[in-house]
Amino acid sequence: MQYVRPVTAAAQGAPPPGTAADREAGRPRALPGQDPYMQWLLTLSVVTGGILTVRPVGLDGRGLAVAVLLVLNSAALLARHLPEHMVPPRFALLWLGSGVVAAVALLGVSRTGTGYLFAFFLCGHIGYRLETRAALTLAGACSLLCGAVLFLRLGPGSAPVPWALGLATGAPVLIGIINRGQNRSVRAVIEAAESAERAARAEARTAVLTERGRIARDVHDVLAHSLAAINMQLELVDALIETGDLEKVREANDTAHGLVKESLKQAQWTVHALREDALPLRETLSAMVESSGHRDALTVTGTVRTVPAQVTQNLLRIAQEALTNAARHAPGGEVEVELAFAASSTTLRIRNRPATRPVNAGAGSGMGLIGMRERVALLGGTVTAGPVTEGPHQGGWQVEAVIPG
Template sequence: MPWTVSRRIPLPKDLLTDLLLVVAVTAVTVVGTAVIAGHSPPGRLPGWVGYLLLSATSALLVLRRTAPLVMMVAVLAGSLSYQALDLPGGAFTIPPAIALFSTVSAGHRIAAVVGTAVWSAGTFAVGQLQGRAPDLQGTVWFVTWLAVVLVVGEISRNRREQLRAERERVAQAERAHEEESRRRVSEERLRIARELHDVLAHSISVINLQAGVSEHLMDRDPEQARVAIGIIKQASKEVLVELRSTLGMLRSVDDDEHAFAPVPGTDRLQDLVERARDSGLDVALTLPADLPDLPRGVDLAVYRIVQESLTNVIRHARAGHARVDVGFAEGDVLIEVRDDGTGVPYGARLDEGNGLVGMRERVMAVGGTFQAGPQAKGGFLVHARLPSRSVAA
């Protein structure tokens, strides 16, 4: 059977750090204890049992992240066992100190304090039985050393919690920023979709209608067919200009050589009505003489609502007459577009297509109200009320 070489699995960063810590602590503990014991009377070394206990208590530190309580109990028990065997002192207190520090740092403060008390009491008791009880100065240093270990462990835990909380706040802020960016992109896409729909729907409807007229009159009345083709040419030119302007907003590029068309508004309603009349629809337009200057968003919304309403009349209403009324009352712009068509019978379920949905969204975007539907006396009515000083505009 051929041998296969398995792919190496990288060790987690924390585990690698703990393994390096174990190696370093084992080396310092074993070598330090041997050196100190060799230079202290009577110069007796720990022996293989002592070295085994020192290595074992150091090796247990690898569990300080995954099982800190088990690690602490095992290390402290190993340290007390080392002392109970009356082995020479030295650096054997290093593993217990790191174990207590790691336990506090992991958040087990009560367990660390209890472990410190039990280990301290055990150390003093073993020293008393073996005639090695520390004097007052040694006791003070020992207690102070343990207190410093616990305090530093608590400081480390607090610092780690602060860093974790800070990372979480940063992550939440990034998520909120991403969500806000996605929301703005989605709103911008909807706005652009409405613009493209309004730009295309009206002009394409006029072009389609006039194309049918020219085809029908090509042989019987070439002059009238030529007029229809002229209307098609003009409508296609206008839609190209508006498309270039809309796409220019997408690119956010200001090309001086190819200036974009100005955003349409109430000043172009008369042209809009004239194009609808060229399509064969009898349209009456009423505009107030004192209509104030409107914010850009509201001005554009007025134009698009009238444009889409007339487009729907031409395409769906089967109407001969339409009326467009634009007024100003109590700080609001009032828009009404009504026709005498039979596209939607009164009382029938109204299926709102892209046009009505787009008009409703435009009105809501500037804080207005919108209604549309068939009328009891016949025809279809679109009614919108827009605040002339909308913040959204």
């Protein structure tokens, strides 16, 4: 972050530091290099110096005029500490113009003192508060008027003060203009940094939501699929008990036990996925296919290579979803799984033939295919799922996922 070097009080006048509520309300805050306490101290020093040195001060005649002009000059100088959002531009021009007139009048009416400091400091704030053209015009007018008062000796206090000092009263406007430009640049940098911070927070929130979605898909894959398959087998056991066919009861019971073991394996895979552990794609896929009851169903083509952990995890989940759907909607149907490694992509294809046993799939959650599409979309790939209309698997179902890279 860029910091602004402190400059003279004549060029300052920025509002004091704002709170978080000020920033939310759109009010400006103090920028680096602006110490509001120092600015107040300098302003009060000028006012105090004027009160102690400017003469004459009294309750009648010229003394009363000097006292009134001291009050007006002090008020105009103290007003520079008002926050910018509280002072409309037109009012600021009126206030600063009136302050210039009061400063010129004080310089002409007073006999001695440091009254000229009011004009110096006020011109510095004119450069900070007003736009460049208006600031230069008003400060130039202040210089000409002060110089004219002293040169022409229009007031009783003009003789001791050189007229060149009057012409110099507008010079601090340049410091104010420079400081205003620096402050605007710093404010732009701060706003850009805050905008970047907000964008980073939004990106982090998006990443959290994406991760939650991934975890939800993994939980669905483990719980919904496994419990649905186990429930099917238990329902089959209940139906077979009534028939008295103990052999088929034992077979269904053994299948249920096998599904429980498989569910434990799937839970382990989910834990690996959540921990971003790398699993061997071909070996893990082969074990998954065999545990689903389809031996020698996996075919691997192309040159086997190691793929990124995220690709492995998502392809395994897609395979798990497809195998579970095949068991649910096409029980007894033959299943073929193909894993193809190409130079620019990795393809997973799962086909199942029509069911050879009664189908009792029940109502699905509808999250399976949605989860597949989400997984593949995160990897920039494509997924298709639909019936096979030709070839040896005609009448069956096919899921194909293609991941680039």
